[in-house]
Structures are given as structure tokens and as C-alpha cells.
Amino acid sequence: MQSTISYIPLLMTMVFACAVPFILIAADYLLGPKRPDARKQTTYECGFTFEEYEDTYSDRLYVRFITVAMLFILFDVEAIFLFPWAVSFKEFGLEGFIEMLFFAAVLLLGLYYAAKKGVFEWD
Amino acid sequence: MSLEHYISTYVFKTLYLPIMIKVILAVAFPLVVLSAIPILVWMERRGAGLIQDRMGPNRSNIAGYNLLGLLHPLNDAIKMVMKETLTPARAKVLFYYLAPALVVIPAIMAFAVIPVAAPVEIEGVKIPFQVATIDPGLLYIFAISSLGVYGIMMAGWASGNKFSMLGGVRAASQMLSYEVVLGISLVSLFMIYSDCEPAAIVEAQGALMFGFIPKWGIILSPVAFFLFITAAFAECNRTPFDLPEADSEIVAGHHLEYGGMKFAMFMMSEYLSIITMSAIVTTMFFGGYQIPFLPTEKLHYLAGPFISPFLQIGAFSVKTLFFIWLYIWARWTLPRFRYDQVMKLCYLRLFPIALANIFITGLVILFFKL
Amino acid sequence: MPMLISSAVFYIFAILSVISAILTVSVSNPVKSAVSMIFCLFCLAIIYFTLGAHFAGIIQILVYAGAIMVLFLFVIMLLEKRNNESFDDIISAPKIISLVLAVILLTALSAALAASTGHSGVFPAAAESFGTLKAVGSSIFKKYIFVFEALSALILVAIAGVTLLSAKNSEGDNK
Numbered sequence: 001m002q003s004t005i006s007y008i009p010l011l012m013t014m015v016f017a018c019a020v021p022f023i024l025i026a027a028d029y030l031l032g033p034k035r036p037d038a039r040k041q042t043t044y045e046c047g048f049t050f051e052e053y054e055d056t057y058s059d060r061l062y063v064r065f066i067t068v069a070m071l072f073i074l075f076d077v078e079a080i081f082l083f084p085w086a087v088s089f090k091e092f093g094l095e096g097f098i099e100m101l102f103f104a105a106v107l108l109l110g111l112y113y114a115a116k117k118g119v120f121e122w123d
Numbered sequence: 124m125s126l127e128h129y130i131s132t133y134v135f136k137t138l139y140l141p142i143m144i145k146v147i148l149a150v151a152f153p154l155v156v157l158s159a160i161p162i163l164v165w166m167e168r169r170g171a172g173l174i175q176d177r178m179g180p181n182r183s184n185i186a187g188y189n190l191l192g193l194l195h196p197l198n199d200a201i202k203m204v205m206k207e208t209l210t211p212a213r214a215k216v217l218f219y220y221l222a223p224a225l226v227v228i229p230a231i232m233a234f235a236v237i238p239v240a241a242p243v244e245i246e247g248v249k250i251p252f253q254v255a256t257i258d259p260g261l262l263y264i265f266a267i268s269s270l271g272v273y274g275i276m277m278a279g280w281a282s283g284n285k286f287s288m289l290g291g292v293r294a295a296s297q298m299l300s301y302e303v304v305l306g307i308s309l310v311s312l313f314m315i316y317s318d319c320e321p322a323a324i325v326e327a328q329g330a331l332m333f334g335f336i337p338k339w340g341i342i343l344s345p346v347a348f349f350l351f352i353t354a355a356f357a358e359c360n361r362t363p364f365d366l367p368e369a370d371s372e373i374v375a376g377h378h379l380e381y382g383g384m385k386f387a388m389f390m391m392s393e394y395l396s397i398i399t400m401s402a403i404v405t406t407m408f409f410g411g412y413q414i415p416f417l418p419t420e421k422l423h424y425l426a427g428p429f430i431s432p433f434l435q436i437g438a439f440s441v442k443t444l445f446f447i448w449l450y451i452w453a454r455w456t457l458p459r460f461r462y463d464q465v466m467k468l469c470y471l472r473l474f475p476i477a478l479a480n481i482f483i484t485g486l487v488i489l490f491f492k493l
Numbered sequence: 494m495p496m497l498i499s500s501a502v503f504y505i506f507a508i509l510s511v512i513s514a515i516l517t518v519s520v521s522n523p524v525k526s527a528v529s530m531i532f533c534l535f536c537l538a539i540i541y542f543t544l545g546a547h548f549a550g551i552i553q554i555l556v557y558a559g560a561i562m563v564l565f566l567f568v569i570m571l572l573e574k575r576n577n578e579s580f581d582d583i584i585s586a587p588k589i590i591s592l593v594l595a596v597i598l599l600t601a602l603s604a605a606l607a608a609s610t611g612h613s614g615v616f617p618a619a620a621e622s623f624g625t626l627k628a629v630g631s632s633i634f635k636k637y638i639f640v641f642e643a644l645s646a647l648i649l650v651a652i653a654g655v656t657l658l659s660a661k662n663s664e665g666d667n668k
Binding site for chain 3: 072
Binding site: 041120 | 148205224257292383384
């Protein structure tokens, strides 16, 4: 199982990558001046005081974004199957081609339906 | 040479030296990529100056030498570290500090599977110029960069500001959507080269077609190139897809409430992902580290194992810098899209085109038995 | 030596994944819970890599940690102020149901484990190509092709579901 060992350098890179933000945040914290002030720490809202809209902050529900996230998962699952198919495409030949064509066609049907129903119409 | 000595050198060469090389590579790669960020910042500023017919940064100097403005990034870094550490009153403190770290970590990790030169063998020791050669190859980059979304979402949410929130949500859904296109645009190349390990793909691109055209991805699958570069721009949240930072609508998006080094970390991750995306474009479509018409074996024969890696790293850097320049060029050339246009472009144009590209490539491979 | 490193990595991330899984169910803040679940899934991916399941590990990160959990966090963050029902009651219906399910799962798993100890305990070594993209591809597209095509129908139904949900909601917004 020599192949599993090939991931070890990635793990080392990960350890290094995790160290970088800690060093940076620590440096930022240690070197910068700290003069907290209630007015300085208020939220940047173009001149409004935040009491005015505190409750409306998440009142509007971003359904569109949730829809996008759900659709993304479905198409991502489709994309996942394309990768193992692609690397041995030449081995599968015409048979594999038709199998994937059918799979993709069914999903494109779904995309067409979603588009017709106006999922992508943002107003 | 005594037998003991021979055995100990053998053990050193086959066991310890490869591990040491890997450790050095695992730290050197991220360090080099991180130290390229100031150069990118400089390129962007000077490039903006060039395109807009002005000087660009030129004031910062040491003893009267301004080095064409190269000292400005250094100045910026010092300024960023010395800034006051502010925590907005309405921020969720833990996540507010965690978010920039979560953005930077995947951005640093993603570059690791890209080869910058062909492996060479010096005195029986194989030296690779790639941190890890793993079976999933490029899928690793997609997987790791898909984790970058969390930091941005969390930054938007933890800042306790509605502009940040909107920016974070916009950025997240844009990055998610284009991630699919980013992945499937490369599928046609995986089909052509029957592999998704970048080093193998680069080696395959060294061959020549009809004796004079290099087998580069851009020639074999040009549609994939345009799809990929579009998706890569969107993935880095760069113009014309910089809606998460649309200043006229939502001020600065997810990093609105951040300052000092924490803000710099968002900038760093943006530049890091530009570097990674440009490196992927180079690797997949423009022959990676290959010098045109000079395949690795020939180069090793001509220049020897000591010089040829440097030549190949040079070739790789030149190609990658060109695509980095393309990002900067586009930034000062193209206007910003509207949000609904971004989403429609992804799902209703790029996605079907990418699928069609895959099947047309498949048909061509099947009929011409490539 | 390589085996040693592999098993060391395996045990470190196995422990981390158990800890983060416990955190996922015990922390009261939903965002903290989701973040520890993401970390747990990431650790699982690394465990898959140490076991030689390359493609499964990548999918674990790409789909579970990178896509499905994004949706979870999206919903948690966007609905944060809408839903203030607390689950802090010591005994509540969801808690009882999840406890029952956990006990059933635990019994099933330990039964499976007990049944497998009858085996000699030595498993044949997996082939070098085990778990690679090509190996997984040929098993999907040769052995399990019917399941794969049936999956397309499942995803189609899911797309239709998402479409109906969002279409219904947008009508509600307009009125």
C-alpha cells in the first residue's frame, strides 16, 4: 500500500497552512494598538444606527440562495460520476458513452424543467 | 567502501532522503506561493496604472530608490500588521476570528498537487517537483477549494452586518455554482489523457501531433479552456464576477467588518486562488512546465539534471504569470455582471455547453480512435 | 516505516473524528455543531485515504464536507433569528427518538462486529489499484450500471422537488 503514503506530504502542507493564519492573527493582535471604543465598534451601516433595523436584519429570507445551494448539490453529485467515467472512457468505449449520455440527458431534462419553472429568474 | 558504509548510504538514500525531500517540498511550495502575493499586488497596481495611463505606486522608497513601486506591498504588509485590532460589537467573536483562517488554509493547501518541473534523478535519488503525486490528482484541488466557501460564509454571518451577510451569501452561492462548471469543464481533458493526475497530463502534453503541433489541452479542447477560465474568474470572485464585493450595493461584502491582518488574509486568499487557478490553466491547457517543442527527455539530455528543472520552473512561471496578468487585465477592462446574469450564465449557458463539450469530445475520440 | 506512519495518521484522525462527532451532538449552538460536523467529515476523508480509498475520500470532502454541509450552514445562518425554539428541555420527543435510533444503530453495528470476529481476522491484501478512480469507475459502469442509471431518476425527482419548493415560495413573495 505505497499509495497511501503519498498523502503524507499533503498532511504536512496542511499543518503548515494551519500555522500561517495563527501566526498572522497573533502578530496582528500583539503589534496593533488596542483602544476599544463603543462608537468605533458599532456596525458599519452607512449612517443608520443599528437599533433601527435590528430585527429586520434577517427578516428577509434568502430563499433563492438556498435553492441555488440545493441545486448545486444535485449537479455536483452528477459531476462526481463524470470523473471516474472520464479517466477510463477509452476503455469503456461506445457502451460507456451511451450510458453516460442517458444519465446526463435525464439530468438535463431536470435542468430544463427547473429553467421553465423560473428557478433562475431573479427579480 | 566497506559494506557497513554502503548499507548506511543505501538506507539514507532510499529511506531518509526521500522523506526529507518531501518535508522540504511540503513547506517550500506554500512559502514560495505565499511570497508571490506581494508581486501579484504590485503587478495589479502597476498594471492598473499602465492600463489607465498613470504612474501607479511610486512614492514608497528606501534612500530615494523606489524600485518601480515594489516597496509598496512591503509597506502595506507593515501597515496591516500595525493596525488596531477591532472586534465589532455585534460580531460573533469565535467565528469572526475563525473565518479568515478558514479562508486562507484551503487556499494555501490547494497548490500542492501541481508539478512545476519534471522529476529528476541525481545520483540515484529521485527528486520530484510536486508536493504529492496522488491518484485523484486535480480532484484534490476541487475538493480543497470547495472548503474555502465556509470561511466566506462565516465571515459574512459572524460580522453581524447585513451588507456582510448579503456579500457572504452571494459569494458562497456564486462559488458553489461555478465549482460545478469548473469541475466538468476539465472532464473532456481527463477523457483525452485518460488520467486526472497533473504530472501525467503534463507529460502527455509534451508529445507532438502531426510532427509539429504540441498536444496541448488548448488545441485538443479549446471550448474547455474558455469554460474553465470563465468559471475560474467566478471562483476567485474577480471582475466581471466580483458581485460579492460590489461596492455600490453592499459596500465591501463579506470582509466589510474586517481590518488589519484579518482583512489582509481575505486578500491573500484571493491572490492565492488566482495563482492556483492560473497554475491549473497552465498545467491543463498550456503544457505545464514543458518548454514548447522540447520534451522533458530531450531537455534532460541537452541541459543535464541540474539545470533543466530550473528551465522548466522558468517556463512554468512565465506561463502562469501570463494568466495572472489576464486576471488583472480583465479587471480593468470588463464591467460587472448583474447577479441574475451570473446565475443564468452558470446554469443555463456554461453547464449545458460543458456537458455538450464532453459528449462531442467523446464522439471524436470514439470515431477517430485517438 | 510507511505502514507505521499510515497507522499513526489513521489513529490520530480516528480519535479526532470521534471527538468532533461527540461535539456535534453535544454542543448547543447550531453553528458550532455544524462546524464540528464538517471537521468530523474531513477527518473521515483522511481515514479513507489512509485505507487506500482514494476516490471515496475525495468524494467525502467534495460532496459531504464541501456541498451538503454548505447547505446545512446556509439554512442555519439564514434562519438563525426565525426559529427560537430551544431544544434545552431535558426530555423531549426529538431526543427520545434520536436516542432510540442510536441504540438500534449501536446494536446493529455491534452485532455485525461480533459476527465478523468469527473470521480468521486476517483479510487478503487489497490490490494496488483498489479505490483508485479507474477501479471505482469500472465497478460503477460495468457491475453497478443499473443502479447508476436509476440514480439519475432519483436526482431528477430531487431537482423537480427543489423547483416546486422554490416556485411555491416565489409566488408567496409576490402576493
